[in-house]
Amino acid sequence: MSGTTPAQAIQDFYPDDFAHCYGCGRLNPQGLRLKSIWKGEEAVAHFTPRPQHTAVPGFVYGGLLASLIDCHAMATASAAAERAAGRKIGAGPAPRFVTAALRVDFLAPTLLGLDLEVHGRPKERGARKTVVEAWIVAEGRVTVRGEVVAVPLPSTMARPAS
Amino acid sequence: MSGTTPAQAIQDFYPDDFAHCYGCGRLNPQGLRLKSIWKGEEAVAHFTPRPQHTAVPGFVYGGLLASLIDCHAMATASAAAERAAGRKIGAGPAPRFVTAALRVDFLAPTLLGLDLEVHGRPKERGARKTVVEAWIVAEGRVTVRGEVVAVPLPSTMARPAS
Numbered sequence: 586m587s588g589t590t591p592a593q594a595i596q597d598f599y600p601d602d603f604a605h606c607y608g609c610g611r612l613n614p615q616g617l618r619l620k621s622i623w624k625g626e627e628a629v630a631h632f633t634p635r636p637q638h639t640a641v642p643g644f645v646y647g648g649l650l651a652s653l654i655d656c657h658a659m660a661t662a663s664a665a666a667e668r669a670a671g672r673k674i675g676a677g678p679a680p681r682f683v684t685a686a687l688r689v690d691f692l693a694p695t696l697l698g699l700d701l702e703v704h705g706r707p708k709e710r711g712a713r714k715t716v717v718e719a720w721i722v723a724e725g726r727v728t729v730r731g732e733v734v735a736v737p738l739p740s741t742m743a744r745p746a747s
Numbered sequence: 748m749s750g751t752t753p754a755q756a757i758q759d760f761y762p763d764d765f766a767h768c769y770g771c772g773r774l775n776p777q778g779l780r781l782k783s784i785w786k787g788e789e790a791v792a793h794f795t796p797r798p799q800h801t802a803v804p805g806f807v808y809g810g811l812l813a814s815l816i817d818c819h820a821m822a823t824a825s826a827a828a829e830r831a832a833g834r835k836i837g838a839g840p841a842p843r844f845v846t847a848a849l850r851v852d853f854l855a856p857t858l859l860g861l862d863l864e865v866h867g868r869p870k871e872r873g874a875r876k877t878v879v880e881a882w883i884v885a886e887g888r889v890t891v892r893g894e895v896v897a898v899p900l901p902s903t904m905a906r907p908a909s
Contacts, residue, residue: 605801607808615799637777639767640845641904646769647846648814655810683802683856684809689849694904742803742856 594620595628595660598679603738608656619653621660621705623674628661630703638697645695650721650729653703655684658717658733661705665715682735683742685714695721695728708732756782757790757822760841765900770818781815783822783867785836790823792865800859807857812883812891815865817849820879820895823867827877844897845904847876857883857890870894 596609596619604612609619621630630653638649662682664674695701702722709716714736721729758771758781766774771781783792792815800811824844826836857863864884871878876898883891 603803605804607800607802608810610801613799613801616801637775638769639772639775639778640769641765641843641900642767644904646814647849648770648810648817651813651817651849651851652808652810655813681803684853686853687809687813687849687851689813691846691848694845694901738803739856742806 592622592624593675594622595664595674595679596620596656598675598677599663599681600678602743603681606656608652609660617652617656619656619703621657621664621703623664626706628657628664628705630657630660631700632703633700634697636697640694643697645697645701647689647691650691650695651687651689651731653701653721654689654719654729654731655687655733657703657705658719658731659684659735661707661717661719662715662735665707665710665717669710681738682715683738684733685736686734687731688733689729689731691729693726693728695723699723754784754786755837756784756792757826757836757841758782758818760837760839761825761843762840764905765843768818770814771822779814779818781818781865783819783826783865785826788868790819790826790867792819792822793862794865795862796859798859802856805859807859807863809851809853812853812857813849813851813893815863815883816851816881816891816893817846817895819865819867820881820893821846821897823869823879823881824877824897827869827872827879831872843900844877845900846895847898848896849893850895851891851893853891855888855890857885861885
């Protein structure tokens, strides 16, 4: 809509020291740069796999689909933490989560060449972990479903970027 | 050892039409080209993540680790099928499996810059599916464990490469 500012992605609010993720870091020039936007009660991202992201010819590589689920789930956990604290997404730095467990079910082959819609919703939220449900839609059909356990970035991983 | 031929990877025997996988296809010049070798009762691969394969600085991206588990498990399933049929790996084209479900537990952060050893063993094998256990070792420590359900390439995905 004219006159509105495009929504900023949750990943745009990750602190600079933790914004290098291959899947979604704005400071990783060679990465995928997934952008997850909070809409209503869920996070949504769009991604068009590149021709090299092939499984067998014509279909998207499962490792890429798992990566989209993974990064999108971390952003969903981050946004859910902000909302639980009564803050709007982008009111301050977004808390950084990392993946403890990733489960992905490939329900149907995902055709290469389409814009994919990635959805994520928090299913359980606690101080120690957040469980996120995520799924990928291609041409109106859910082809991938995931469940991801996100944990706050542990202090052992919190080195400043060099 | 001098005088011996280096073992060929299971992926080297995938038919040309199905050798384009981003994670392990010999015909994907932009891919990771994982090579899984059968040794004794398991498949083993080595991979050194590139600097861009970052999660947060200093640590390997989980989506890459999931991708290594995924491709290595498909190769393990392929080799297990060959062995169950009484054939040596490389005696003919290797059967191509695809992933139905992927479960990855990140037990500890994996440091970037190390050579990673990926292991895979068939856990259950049937005509419809093979369940593979896989794990990643960094500096002698298991940092990632996975369980992957592999199914034979369905006819709906068997398009010839263009």
